[in-house]
Amino acid sequence: MKLGRAIAVGKVAVALGAAALALAAGPLPVIAGNTNFLTGGGPPTDSIDMLFYVFLACSSAVLLGVGGAILYAAVRFRRRDPDEMPRQVHGNNRLELAWTLGPLALLAALFVLNVVTVGYLRNGPSAASPAARQEIHIKVIGRQFYWTFDYPGGKSSLRTLEIPVNIPIELTTSSLDVIHGFWVPNLGAKIDALPGIVNHAFIEANREGTFGGQCYEFCGVGHDQMLITVKVVSMSQYQSYLQHLPKSST
Numbered sequence: 139m140k141l142g143r144a145i146a147v148g149k150v151a152v153a154l155g156a157a158a159l160a161l162a163a164g165p166l167p168v169i170a171g172n173t174n175f176l177t178g179g180g181p182p183t184d185s186i187d188m189l190f191y192v193f194l195a196c197s198s199a200v201l202l203g204v205g206g207a208i209l210y211a212a213v214r215f216r217r218r219d220p221d222e223m224p225r226q227v228h229g230n231n232r233l234e235l236a237w238t239l240g241p242l243a244l245l246a247a248l249f250v251l252n253v254v255t256v257g258y259l260r261n262g263p264s265a266a267s268p269a270a271r272q273e274i275h276i277k278v279i280g281r282q283f284y285w286t287f288d289y290p291g292g293k294s295s296l297r298t299l300e301i302p303v304n305i306p307i308e309l310t311t312s313s314l315d316v317i318h319g320f321w322v323p324n325l326g327a328k329i330d331a332l333p334g335i336v337n338h339a340f341i342e343a344n345r346e347g348t349f350g351g352q353c354y355e356f357c358g359v360g361h362d363q364m365l366i367t368v369k370v371v372s373m374s375q376y377q378s379y380l381q382h383l384p385k386s387s388t
């Protein structure tokens with residue numbers, strides 16, 4: 139009985155402690171826009187989604203095939219009589235070859251698809267394509283606990299990145315202090331922002347709107363504040379936005 143009361147008191151203390159912490163922390167920051175990478179938003183995310191669905195389909199087929207074969211064998215060849223001796227087999231070369239080469243071919247195909255997609259996510263459209271020629275380069279710098287974006291022409295913005303629709307944006311990321319991670323799930327792959335190292339990848343949006351993201355590398359007490367808002371606008375809106383931005387300080 140005494141133990142039960144002690145546990146109840148403990149639970150109340152934990153609940154009160156959690157409530158006090160929540161009050162002290164204040165309202166949680168809210169990400170602007172959808173962060174579900176499966177809803178698309180541009181060519182890089184579409185290619186990640188394609189990879190996800192291809193892997194899901196292949197692994198589901200393997201699961202159903204292997205699981206189905208196990209179930210079939212367990213039912214079809216179950217022991218029906220205590221004295222029954224099953225037929226004795228000593229290997230089957232054709233079958234063994236098939237279940238060695240089949241998975242090998244499947245894994246090789248998935249590997250190639252993966253390498254090609256990751257290359258595209260990192261480098262963007264091929265340099266010869268008209269889209270690549272319009273590419274815009276933006277420098278992303280992470281620091282505790284916010285992001286800055288340096289645009290062409292020495293302009294800079296804080297926390298919110300504004301980009302034109304249907305133009306590949308090459309991002310180079312780095313950090314001024316600890317490890318951060320840049321990710322806007324609707325627009326492209328995750329990119330590490332590391333001190334002393336410059337990474338690059340590209341994002342692209344095929345519709346106007348606001349897309350949310352955040353730092354995905356735990357970087358300190360303000361990590362949850364390190365949100366990213368990407369506003370995708372028309373080319374003319376982007377150009378007038380740039381004109382009104384202050385000059386970069388970095």
Ligand SMILES: [Cu+2]
Binds near residue numbers: 319353355
């Ligand atoms: Cu962080």
